[in-house]
Amino acid sequence: MKIIKGGVTAPKGFLAGSTSCGIKKSGKTDLALLFSTAPCVAIGTFTTNKVKSGSVVLCMQRIAKGFSQGVIVNSGNANCCVGKKEIKDAMEITEEVSARLDIKKNLMLMASTGIIGRSLPVEKIKSCLSSLVNDLSISNGTKFAKAIMTTDTMHKEIAVKINIKGREVRIAGAVKGAGMICPNMATMLAFFTTDATIERKALNQAFKESIYDSFNKITVDGDMSTNDSAVILANGYAGNSVIKNNTKDYAIFLNAIKFVTKELSRKIILDGEGATRFIEIIVKGAKTENIAGCVATHIANSSLVKTMIAGGDPNWGRIAASAGSSGANINPVCMDIYFGSILVMKNGAGVNVSRDLLLGIFKKKEIKITVDLKSGKYSDRVWTCDFTEEYVKINAEYET
Amino acid sequence: MKIIKGGVTAPKGFLAGSTSCGIKKSGKTDLALLFSTAPCVAIGTFTTNKVKSGSVVLCMQRIAKGFSQGVIVNSGNANCCVGKKEIKDAMEITEEVSARLDIKKNLMLMASTGIIGRSLPVEKIKSCLSSLVNDLSISNGTKFAKAIMTTDTMHKEIAVKINIKGREVRIAGAVKGAGMICPNMATMLAFFTTDATIERKALNQAFKESIYDSFNKITVDGDMSTNDSAVILANGYAGNSVIKNNTKDYAIFLNAIKFVTKELSRKIILDGEGATRFIEIIVKGAKTENIAGCVATHIANSSLVKTMIAGGDPNWGRIAASAGSSGANINPVCMDIYFGSILVMKNGAGVNVSRDLLLGIFKKKEIKITVDLKSGKYSDRVWTCDFTEEYVKINAEYET
Numbered sequence: 001m002k003i004i005k006g007g008v009t010a011p012k013g014f015l016a017g018s019t020s021c022g023i024k025k026s027g028k029t030d031l032a033l034l035f036s037t038a039p040c041v042a043i044g045t046f047t048t049n050k051v052k053s054g055s056v057v058l059c060m061q062r063i064a065k066g067f068s069q070g071v072i073v074n075s076g077n078a079n080c081c082v083g084k085k086e087i088k089d090a091m092e093i094t095e096e097v098s099a100r101l102d103i104k105k106n107l108m109l110m111a112s113t114g115i116i117g118r119s120l121p122v123e124k125i126k127s128c129l130s131s132l133v134n135d136l137s138i139s140n141g142t143k144f145a146k147a148i149m150t151t152d153t154m155h156k157e158i159a160v161k162i163n164i165k166g167r168e169v170r171i172a173g174a175v176k177g178a179g180m181i182c183p184n185m186a187t188m189l190a191f192f193t194t195d196a197t198i199e200r201k202a203l204n205q206a207f208k209e210s211i212y213d214s215f216n217k218i219t220v221d222g223d224m225s226t227n228d229s230a231v232i233l234a235n236g237y238a239g240n241s242v243i244k245n246n247t248k249d250y251a252i253f254l255n256a257i258k259f260v261t262k263e264l265s266r267k268i269i270l271d272g273e274g275a276t277r278f279i280e281i282i283v284k285g286a287k288t289e290n291i292a293g294c295v296a297t298h299i300a301n302s303s304l305v306k307t308m309i310a311g312g313d314p315n316w317g318r319i320a321a322s323a324g325s326s327g328a329n330i331n332p333v334c335m336d337i338y339f340g341s342i343l344v345m346k347n348g349a350g351v352n353v354s355r356d357l358l359l360g361i362f363k364k365k366e367i368k369i370t371v372d373l374k375s376g377k378y379s380d381r382v383w384t385c386d387f388t389e390e391y392v393k394i395n396a397e398y399e400t
Numbered sequence: 401m402k403i404i405k406g407g408v409t410a411p412k413g414f415l416a417g418s419t420s421c422g423i424k425k426s427g428k429t430d431l432a433l434l435f436s437t438a439p440c441v442a443i444g445t446f447t448t449n450k451v452k453s454g455s456v457v458l459c460m461q462r463i464a465k466g467f468s469q470g471v472i473v474n475s476g477n478a479n480c481c482v483g484k485k486e487i488k489d490a491m492e493i494t495e496e497v498s499a500r501l502d503i504k505k506n507l508m509l510m511a512s513t514g515i516i517g518r519s520l521p522v523e524k525i526k527s528c529l530s531s532l533v534n535d536l537s538i539s540n541g542t543k544f545a546k547a548i549m550t551t552d553t554m555h556k557e558i559a560v561k562i563n564i565k566g567r568e569v570r571i572a573g574a575v576k577g578a579g580m581i582c583p584n585m586a587t588m589l590a591f592f593t594t595d596a597t598i599e600r601k602a603l604n605q606a607f608k609e610s611i612y613d614s615f616n617k618i619t620v621d622g623d624m625s626t627n628d629s630a631v632i633l634a635n636g637y638a639g640n641s642v643i644k645n646n647t648k649d650y651a652i653f654l655n656a657i658k659f660v661t662k663e664l665s666r667k668i669i670l671d672g673e674g675a676t677r678f679i680e681i682i683v684k685g686a687k688t689e690n691i692a693g694c695v696a697t698h699i700a701n702s703s704l705v706k707t708m709i710a711g712g713d714p715n716w717g718r719i720a721a722s723a724g725s726s727g728a729n730i731n732p733v734c735m736d737i738y739f740g741s742i743l744v745m746k747n748g749a750g751v752n753v754s755r756d757l758l759l760g761i762f763k764k765k766e767i768k769i770t771v772d773l774k775s776g777k778y779s780d781r782v783w784t785c786d787f788t789e790e791y792v793k794i795n796a797e798y799e800t
Binding site: 047048049050051052078080081082083084085115116117118225226303307308310311312313315316317318320321323324325329330331332335345347348349350387388389391392393396 | 792
């Protein structure tokens with residue numbers, strides 16, 4: 001596997017474009033289009049929030065059919081909590097763009113991100129569709145990644161190349177999301193492209209497994225969005241022999257898509273709103289997988305833990321307190337805690353460690369915290385970031 | 401019922417004192433003693449965190465016997481996560497103070513609050529016990545409330561007087577807690593005194609009911625402490641005929657203790673770390689009590705909701721998104737949201753309301769948000785505060 005340039009248009013047959021239609025007051029690009037010149041096998045996973053954007057609802061309905069050829073994305077407006085108009089608007093926009101692309105309307109997906117509760121400016125968007133379509137190009141992967149941003153401070157994309165029985169196959173992704181990030185798909189849009197020829201069943205399994213292990217294991221603030229969508233389109237342009245489940249080729253593909261999703265989920269945390277540090281919480285020795293995940297997620301969402309790390313303060317007691325209050329049935333007198341590789345709590349009691357040594361660890365950009373429950377063989381890990389005054393600033397001033 | 405002065409020493413027969421033994425670097429008082437000149441019927445409720453302070457463990461064991469005569473409290477050190485020494489230290493300190501007071505050691509309770517993971521300075525504390533005991537006085541209720549503070553910016557106490565069959569009965573309380581506050585008793589210490597003569601069973605029922613409705617319905621940051629303790633001591637000095645369950649007298653007593661606990665829980669929120677606003681989240685029309693509580697708590701703990709209110713921004717979409725992601729099975733197209741008395745979302749869609757009107761509501765010190773699920777008859781309410789840059793500052797710099 002080799003990392004290559006080009007973002008979502010690195011795989012063959014994919015074009016992207018963007019334009020500014022005025023949803024964002026700043027005048028930055030806020031409308032993006034990703035398009036495959038041939039229909040794709042398509043898989044999506046979406047927010048589990050009971051309140052869903054009309055764009056998500058339409059996207060879920062269409063992708064369930066199994067095929068798709070593109071997705072239009074607007075940033076700056078969530079198309080959510082405005083009533084029946086949401087789905088109608090999404091249908092109207094996708095219909096218009098698919099007509100211009102001369103494809104069936106059901107093959108066009110839609111995603112939205114931004115403020116909740118405001119109607120989409122449909123006429124504005126429609127009046128920009130012709131320039132959006134005209135912008136489509138195989139060199140616009142990065143432009144696409146930029147146009148889907150909201151509070152993100154950097155665009156996030158990656159592409160890799162693998163070899164399937166002598167054929168070059170490419171997999172790429174672009175994501176946005178910096179706040180409202182919580183396991184189970186929080187305000188995050190993620191678009192993946194591949195020119196692999198792959199069975200839908202195999203693509204489904206590989207995609208779900210890699211998403212579970214990446215985007216569902218990160219948290220910025222424990223809030224889950226109404227709009228999360230992750231979509232993968234596979235157009236078969238690589239011309240490889242079809243990848244099927246449980247084969248060597250599948251393993252190669254799975255490994256690559258896992259790398260792509262993991263790297264992008266990592267970029268989301270690095271760009272977490274106001275974040276200055278990347279934190280890996282590992283819980284091991286748990287009696288069940290559920291306990292491991294529950295404790296890791298609880299610690300990763302603790303405001304006291306996250307502000308402590310923002311302050312560079314190795315106050316491990318907050319980790320212990322958070323683990324103890326996760327709701328999971330753990331035995332505190334078995335619990336060990338490590339900062340990096342340094343044991344700071346053993347069997348529920350503090351270990352005498354030089355404070356300078358710990359302060360050194362907390363000055364690093366990446367911090368690993370391990371909780372060993374010593375009660376079983378299950379483990380889990382969650383990535384999160386620190387919680388700074390800047391986070392509050394960003395979110396207190398988001399709308400205005 | 402009438403509010404009276406004097407805090408926890410307003411009820412007859414209670415004395416309090418405080419001193420500074422050097423746990424707090426600032427030199428502020430950090431050791432407090434509450435004492436009844438006669439043994440009391442005693443009830444306590446404690447943190448459900450699996451990681452518990454040794455002080456809590458000892459307190460739980462002793463209060464389970466049903467009687468108590470006082471409590472010694474240290475602030476600045478949680479006496480937690482230091483191993484077996486925790487309970488030993490708490491036993492040693494309570495033994496020494498009970499000897500000086502000439503009471504049985506099992507009648508002395510202990511509570512601690514502060515940093516986790518550091519041994520209590522037992523010798524320092526013991527060397528201050530004589531001045532602590534000498535300080536005991538019926539006029540030191542407020543001094544007691546001050547000595548138990550950590551990051552609190554104000555002391556919190558209240559006392560009331562009721563009439564039980566012609567006899568004056570007093571109920572009072574002092575609490576501390578400003579961060580790590582979450583439903584189910586988070587870093588909060590609460591001490592209640594009453595001179596009522598009351599059956600243990602009746603006291604237990606009244607106390608638990610009032611705590612459930614007050615301290616278990618507030619949240620500052622969703623983190624739950626290792627040290628939460630709420631204790632009530634009833635010494636019978638009022639000389640009223642014994643209050644029994646399900647009587648008129650019980651109803652009068654219950655009403656008063658509910659008032660006292662509710663007012664004090666309110667003071668905790670008003671003093672929430674960095675808080676500038678008091679927020680009441682009401683969820684009504686829920687199919688079950690559990691759903692009402694789950695949705696209200698989820699909204700009250702949402703960083704996005706709390707930072708939005710800090711910013712004075714009436715972005716009701718975040719309330720809808722938070723309700724939808726609470727995990728409760730709700731129907732978004734039935735959901736209405738009110739800011740104060742103004743309907744902002746009806747049946748899942750935004751209502752056209754003047755932004756100036758909403759901005760006005762968000763400028764107030766107290767904000768009421770109501771979510772009507774219109775699916776049943778159950779309701780719940782949770783109190784919380786906004787989430788400001790100051791919260792992050794306080795918690796990033798707590799130890800250092």
